[in-house]
Amino acid sequence: MGMAYVTTASGQRKRKFVYGKTWDEAHAKLVELHAMEHSGVPIPDTNATVSEYLVYWLAEEVRPNRRPKTYQGYESVVRTHLLPGLGKKKIRTLRAQEVRAWINRVRAECQCCKHGRDAQRKKPVCCAAGNCCKATLSPRMVQFMHAVLRNALQHAVREELIVRNAAKLVQVTTPSYGTGQGLSASMARLVLKELREHRLYALYVLAMTLGMRRGELLGLHWTSVDLDKGTLTVATNLQRVGGELRIVQPKTRTSERTLPLPPMTLEALREHQERQAQERAAAGMEWKEHGLVFPSQIGTPYEPDNLRRSWGPVRRKFGLTHRFHDLRHTCVTLLLDLGAPPHVVMQIAGHSALDVTMGVYAHASLDEKRRALERLNEALS
Known part of the structure; x- marks a missing residue:
């Protein structure tokens, strides 16, 4: 057994004991205790579990x-x-x-x-x-x-x-993540054509053209949309917490971003604004104003599971296996396929790092690989 008076984390001087099966083992622990004391490192004295x-x-x-x-x-x-x-x-x-x-x-x-x-x-x-x-x-x-x-x-x-x-x-195995699976440009056009008369058509356009997440879409406020300047700011998120829907801040600083609106997106939002004015008038006293761009038919926050259900009929009609979140993948992959710089795509999607954009969401199709190898073949032949 060894003993020394040391300064503990609570700021008090206390007598601390060390033990060992041999004299040398106890002495080594006592030397370590003295070294921590002389280095100014407080000695933990908590007995908390x-x-x-x-x-x-x-x-x-x-x-x-x-x-x-x-x-x-x-x-x-x-x-x-x-x-x-x-x-x-x-x-x-x-x-x-x-x-x-x-x-x-x-x-x-x-x-x-x-x-x-x-x-x-x-x-x-x-x-x-x-x-x-x-x-x-x-x-x-x-x-x-x-x-x-x-x-x-x-x-x-x-x-x-x-x-x-x-x-x-202790090290744990890092899980592997599959690459994002997006729609092709032709299939994306068919999906948007199918949804043209849907009350949430503008939401699907935003998902495919700006790559916004489900919570960002359902938490979007009209005060964050400037139709005159043609810009949109992602600053809020709708989440279910403790059994109730809440408007919260985005998870990371890079998730907050201001984006320009492409012409088709701007047109869809203007039509949606007119449609919402008609819904507000039809609801009358039942309408509960929250300032949301995509609320329910009485103005309250839209249930995220209902959005997933609205995507189901489109999936079945075209035989798709894609989730709603894969519309975000569609935006990222199409932008990269069209030659947009990866750092620009990262900022549009609100990714925290470039390796997320390139590693998780972006993937090359077989045709793209074939074209790349054909160009290499031409260069070397």
Whole structure:
């Protein structure tokens, strides 16, 4: 055993003990303790568990400083995975081996079997009957869980509650993302022709010409649209948080952008403005003004799932497998195919980095690859 008086993270001088199986091991720990003291590094003195700290971190750091949707995702991961798996560990003594073992355990754990933690239901019906679904967490979810723990422990390092971040020492597999699948120019024209009389025709035009996200479209206000100057500013987003629809700020600074309106987009918005005036008059006293460009038929925020449903008939008619979000991919890929500079496409789409534009959304068709190789063949022949 070794002992030294040191300055702790709370600012008080306390007597700290170190232990080892041998004299040399205890002496080495005591030397390290003295070195930290002489370097001015406060010695962590918290006995809080991971569970206690995560609850504090969510309430004092995440909720006040992050977007509501971000807090909702973090809180869900903490409650569902981190607290049951690591909650009883002391945050000061948490080791990388324990974090790695926990990640390996949750990665292999059957998601229907995790209900076995419930004292009232030791084993799900499907597992008891021998029909276990064996559904495991996706690599993306495992990465997200690790990221939440890493962010929480890094905040504890900044608050001098712990010396090192054990989660940073553990690597997780980076999930692979498929490339964006967009419509061809000819199919995009057919889709817009099919939707010409739809009340949300202008929304589909914006999705294909400006690459706006679903939440950006449904959260767009008329005050952000200047039909005289022909510009549009993306500054708000519609999201479902805690069971209710909310207008929130975009996730990143690059998502806020001002875009010029192409002629067909400008014309579609003007027609949509006239159509909305007619809907407002028809609704009468039932109309609830929110200033949205694409509200429901009584002016309230439009349910995002209803937008997905409106896309369903078009998909079935043309035999498409594309999601509504793939209309955004259509805009990005067509712009790149037409020779638009990648950094311009990045700013139009509001991507956070150029590698997102080129790696996730952009993809070359077989015909484009063939033309490129034909040009190379001509150069070398």
